[in-house]
Amino acid sequence: MKKYLLFFVCISLSGWAQNAAFPTEKVNTILNRIILPTIPAFTIKVTALGAKGDSISNAKPAFDKAMALCKKKNGGTILVPKGVYTLQGPLHFVSNIHLHLEDGAKIRFGSNPKDYPLVLTSWEGTMLYNYSPLIYGIGLENIAITGNGTIDGEAKNTWIKWKPLEKKDQLLSRDMNHQNVPIKERIFGEGHYLRPQLIQFIDSKNILIENVQIEDSPFWCIHLLKSKSITVRGLKYKAFNNNNDGIDPEYASDVLIENISFDNADDNIAIKSGRDHEGRANSATPSQNIVIRNCNFKGLHGVVLGSEMSAGIQNIYVENCKTIGYLKRGIYLKTNADRGGYIKDVFVNNLQLDEVEDALHITSNYHGEGSGYASSISNINFSNILCNKATQTGIVIQGYPDLKIKDIFFNNIHIQWAKNGISSQNAENVVLNEVTIGEKASIPTSVK
Structure with a gap:
């Protein structure tokens, strides 16, 4: 297997600064309720x-x-x-x-x-x-x-x-x-x-x-x-x-x-909001305002949003969590073209992953199923994440050509080893700041 190296600082730092800070005040408002x-x-x-x-x-x-x-x-x-x-x-x-x-x-x-x-x-x-x-x-x-x-x-x-x-x-x-x-x-x-x-x-x-x-x-x-x-x-x-x-x-x-x-x-935590027609009919009651913190993950996936999410999922806050054993995926957002609905306003901060297949995975094409009801995924924020090894892919983003995943922000992400670095299709405004997969690139060597 080859080691893939990526170090990319996006020039859209103003966009990142607007979205990156973990919204502690919003979390506290939820906790107070x-x-x-x-x-x-x-x-x-x-x-x-x-x-x-x-x-x-x-x-x-x-x-x-x-x-x-x-x-x-x-x-x-x-x-x-x-x-x-x-x-x-x-x-x-x-x-x-x-x-x-x-x-x-x-x-x-x-x-x-x-x-x-x-x-x-x-x-x-x-x-x-x-x-x-x-x-x-x-x-x-x-x-x-x-x-x-x-x-x-x-x-x-x-x-x-x-x-x-x-x-x-x-x-x-x-x-x-x-x-x-x-x-x-x-x-x-x-x-x-x-x-x-x-x-x-x-x-x-x-x-x-x-x-x-x-x-x-x-x-x-x-x-x-x-x-x-x-x-x-x-x-x-x-x-x-x-x-x-x-x-x-x-x-x-x-x-x-x-x-x-x-x-x-199976999934350690799986946030859901109904399936397909029935879920969309209940769009007034999305799953929302959920705080996950200080957890140790071990099993299939750490935190999952979907795949039953047709009424929508929003305002999800994950902080200070880590793995204590194998996970297939650390954070997994999954939906398909049967679902409709949306996943938005998700914040993940200070996550430590040991060995996973995929560290951060966002897909609109779960199981390749469905038609007519693509889901919207937007404003997903990852910050301060360390992963030791991704045996498949460090970061995966899979949208649709006519409904792209958008406004995805990565800040201070370090994946020390991955078979593949980033796989991204049909996404827009993906902002990376201080992201490394593999070894951080050093100063370029001179021509000899």
Whole structure:
């Protein structure tokens, strides 16, 4: 393999100076709007209601009793002491609930689909009725899941076997989306093979998920759908099944994700906003005002925007993150000509990548799919990024001839080794300042 060397200082420095500074004031404005949940003082231990942390007994009745008792008290804290608690079915939240897993506590879920009733949910950007996520809530406020315990989807020998069977239902859900089939008629469940998420909250606000360890999800790990005022921090991941995205905010706003140690077999963070026709019909609720900071990335991709992003994604701020192992791509913006919508006003600052295939990748042609609904990508800002090795390409930009990716700014980017330096097609106003791929060029040698 050849080492490619690039050192280019763009003369459009005035354009860069206008766009480069990381907008800390805007970040602070978002953080000031985020409200942590307020929980009433009432507290109940699940063991007081019959739960046994013996890993065998079905603890779901006790957890359901605790939830009902807290609801009667207008909210409260459900304490889970040390032990392994098996729930044969989902845990459905009500408002004003704090689920706290004490040190050594684990919640593990059974995998009989008949134990999981159909609920309104979403699957890859399309609303439908499917098996309940393992932890689920809709239309709630003031929700907290905290503690140093573990939430285990127990999916590696069960739900994951549906992965090879899901294609027919995946295509059916997309066809329902494209044909505007009423949501009440999009019934999946028995006879279908769409895996449920581990944790999903819909149309909810004032959410805190803190410190717990996430393991072995059937599908996406944490899906925050049509929700706002969200804090996710201090989590640890050991989630290696297919499609085990770490955190998926979708149609979400005012979100803080910080101090996460990712180790999962798909996107660490994937920001989404609906798919295709349905997503474009919800353009009034883009995913926006999302702050990601002080995270350790390990898995498939670090931060992804898309590919389901048809309602739009804007005002995304990533800062002070690094890898702790292999990533396929560090920052990945992906859409295609089925999506429409836009990705704009994205700021990435102080990112450290070890070995990746592509360090920074922006594409409007994800999977080469679609027609008629190209997406707009603009005002994307990268600053202070160090990458040790890109086994494929340092920087990739792929737009369309009739809808170019534009206003992309790179400042102080150093990729120490790459098979290929930059691959850019159908882009305009790409500004590079203090960018090196390979070894920095020195003073030219004289002719001898």
